[in-house]
Amino acid sequence: MKKELTCIGCPIGCSLEVDLEDNNVIKVTGNVCKRGADYAVKECTNPTRIVTSSVVVENGEIDVVPVKTENDIPKDKIFDVVNELRNVKVKAPINVGDIIVENICGTSVNIIATRKVESSL
């Protein structure tokens, strides 16, 4: 099987073609440097992303607090994570780095706050 990707390692943005066999990368072509090959292998075998979103705040000076996954999570879990966050409410005050949800969607990655929110009370 062949898969086409755009490398994000630098502004050149090489168009990569990856030969796959049973989810194993056999060959990467189109890259001008090693980073392209590394990126292709990672994207084809274990693509991950940091997910950023926001959750509702109660009693805060602002109504939503931005959050992120503390580490990257599998790409196919992105929607599970944001859908779960839609039901989360937190109470101010909140500090940068506070854990908002532990082990989100069984990824063993925490959701942490990325902004300080003072209480409005």
Place this chain on the structure above:
Amino acid sequence: MQQYDLVIIGGGPAGLAAAISAKDSGIDNILILERDDSLGGILNQCIHNGFGLHTFKEELTGPEYAQKFIDMVEEKRITYKLKTMVLSLTKDKIITAVNGEDGILEIKAKAVILAMGCRERPRGAINIPGSRCAGIYTAGAAQKFVNIDGYMPGKEVVILGSGDIGLIMARRMTLEGAKVKAVVEVMPYSGGLKRNIVQCLDDFCIPLKLSHTVIDVKGKDRVEGVVIAMVDENRRPIEGTEEYITCDTLLLSVGLVPENELSRNAEISLSPVTGGPMVNESMQTNMEGVFACGNVLHVHDLVDYVTLESYNAGINAAKYIKGKEFKENKIEIMAVEGVRYTVPKYVNPENIDKSIDVRFRVGDVYKDKYISVYFDENREIHSKKRVLAPGEMETVKLTKAMFEKYDGCKTITIKVEGE
């Protein structure tokens, strides 16, 4: 009238960094004026990650990056006023500002740093025909609704313009449950970073329609759809390529313009290319003691460079307050043949300690070309670039040694060359 050594107009990333470096350079009497209700500027609504890779060697979100600087401002006890709008700046460096607590404020400053940032080009700036219905927002306004206020501005979205904010909002709206039907770009290439195309569009199978534009907006009270069409090399719509897309929201990500009403009224010289003040190597404008940094000067794609530039402005404002004069602008930097502008525009080699970074943008996409720097007629730098694109800011470093080598040089020319 209140008196301050240094007044900084704007409490975003530029203003915060300038305040910190001025304080570290020995200036205590500093005031930051910010019109929003918190410090941090646009970073507060940029909740995605990717900030600070150069400065902190880690990928932070916008609010996290801002918080590091806000904490430093607090620790250093630098004073600031929020919800305070500056109305005018005079040649004598008298600032008139207004807020709900003090009413009208008049402040005399020894030095001023302009750090007002930029704003988005609205619909009127690009003349999209069609109905004037609800549902048309700039991408940044939509970003504020979603990320700060917690409201979704629409359910079915078309985005015009593929600048980074447009791409980021395509992903953000998708994650929040909207359907982004297309990102439409009039140019044959995207104005955004490669990684944003991949992670914001490709990840969610959002089509990017290059060489296309919106030629009509349909709907009476609310947007009901847009007509898009392919454009020719002169960006004119091609008949017969029209396509109707139903949507309730049109987001515009069609460029940013430095916000310089204050500068213009103070008769500070502005560049016709960037719309920002023309500064020298010390970030000083044509008005002595008035400095500028960040997006008010030229629009950046990386906040890290805003921070560096603003440190420079803060250090030099501190020197000015302590009595240094930057004297005349001995050398003019000319941007020609593919290079659109440079910051700084003028150099006096006497004011350079070790080196200066000259930042610029090119006007087109170039492959396997060279960036060349000429001191008068002499080519001093000739460096190969695999890719040059308008969306990526470029930097060349000019060292003290170069200026000594070409003592008496009148003009530096920067251009894109074949070989």
